[in-house]
Amino acid sequence: MNAAQASLSLLPRLPWPLPALAAWALAWLVWWLAALAGAPAALALASGLLAGLVVALVMPGCQGVWRRGLAAAGFPLSAFAQGAASAWPAWAWLALLLPLLLAYPLRAWRDAPFFPTPPDALAGLDRVVGQPQRVLDAGCGLGHGLRALHGLWPQAQLQGVEWSPLLAWAARLRCPWADVRRGDMWASIGVGSWAAQDLVYVFQRPESMPRVWHKACTEMSAGSWLVSLEFAVPGVTPHSRLQLEGRRPLWIYRLAARKPGSTAAQHGR
Ligand SMILES: C[S@@+](CC[C@H](N)C(=O)[O-])C[C@H]1O[C@@H](n2cnc3c(N)ncnc32)[C@H](O)[C@@H]1O
Incomplete structure (x- = not known):
């Protein structure tokens, strides 16, 4: 085991979807720190993107293409939405969140995200x-x-x-x-x-x-x-x-x- 693998094995194995939430939170934190330090907008955005991507790639519990994708995509998607709809009041964001929570209550996130069985998956x-x-x-x-x-x-x-x-x-x-x-x-x-x-x-x-x-x-x-x-x-x-x-x-x-x-x-x- 090399030094990089040894340090990765020290990371806590959080239950899903906490690794994705950690990736999104860290990406936003890095973006905020970069903006606070006076970095140009593009550099702050790139730093946030990179931070989210690194967490998605190395975090235990983020295994598989879908989980990595979800963890990495949270920051750019929410940044895009923020930019496109920054004039919306807070209640509008809550109203957007409500149908998502109704369709997919947090408790179900812990067990499995929504992936359907393909029609021929049970053949035989x-x-x-x-x-x-x-x-x-x-x-x-x-x-x-x-x-x-x-x-x-x-x-x-x-x-x-x-x-x-x-x-x-x-x-x-x-x-x-x-x-x-x-x-x-x-x-x-x-x-x-x-x-x-x-x-x-x-x-x-x-x-x-x-x-x-x-x-x-x-x-x-x-x-x-x-x-x-x-x-x-x-x-x-x-x-x-x-x-x-x-x-x-x-x-x-x-x-x-x-x-x-x-x-x-x-x-x-
Ligand atoms: C990967 S999907 C599979 C859906 C379906 N079985 C299929 O194969 O097409 C997993 C489903 O389990 C549901 N689920 C997760 N935890 C559950 C729980 N504790 N009780 C009931 N349903 C749950 C989720 O809401 C989600 O719809």
Whole structure:
């Protein structure tokens, strides 16, 4: 490990979206300090851009093109918006923010940003898991995952749970054959419970996978399935892994009978 890598490893690993907020805040701080020191506007802007970019590239928790892009783009976009609309009163900014918060409450940011399941992402899943009767998309967003699941199993009872009221409402409209509820996918009772499901589908984020696995092991019965697009459960061997060329992998786990005294990590096969 060289000196640069050693110093990077000292950076705290903040949960998403804090790394993006840190990149935006630091970029604005650098811009403000440069402007305070009398730097020309273009130089202050370039310094802010550079600071945001560096944080996006090195900050643990900013891995992946999308996260880096979001972290790096915050400063230039907000600077552009400030410049274009600097005459707006504060309430106008708040009014702009409100629909965003409605669509995407902060709590949902922690679990996964909004990325939909591509239509063919689950191709071949039915050949591995057969015909589940009760299927849940945990964190169903606008219903893209539900539609892909419906394409595989039109007869199954499909459910979706989504934290954002606006996305849940839109998913209900887009997927009238599914039972879409607004709620917390982590709740262990009510809409959040996975106990009755034959298959639970998730497309969340890498950091959520240990919690997803623990919930599946605690609530789901032997023989049921947990399917995750893109992100594997660390340390657990999947039953199967499907991947079309150039596409996201699909990780398939089968819940085994829980042995007395076993831990969640052993509860799969
Ligand atoms: C990457 S999107 C996936 C959407 C959908 N499953 C699909 O594949 O098309 C993740 C979704 O999970 C939702 N989400 C995040 N945390 C949640 C929570 N605690 N309870 C319910 N939904 C949540 C987000 O609002 C977002 O819509």
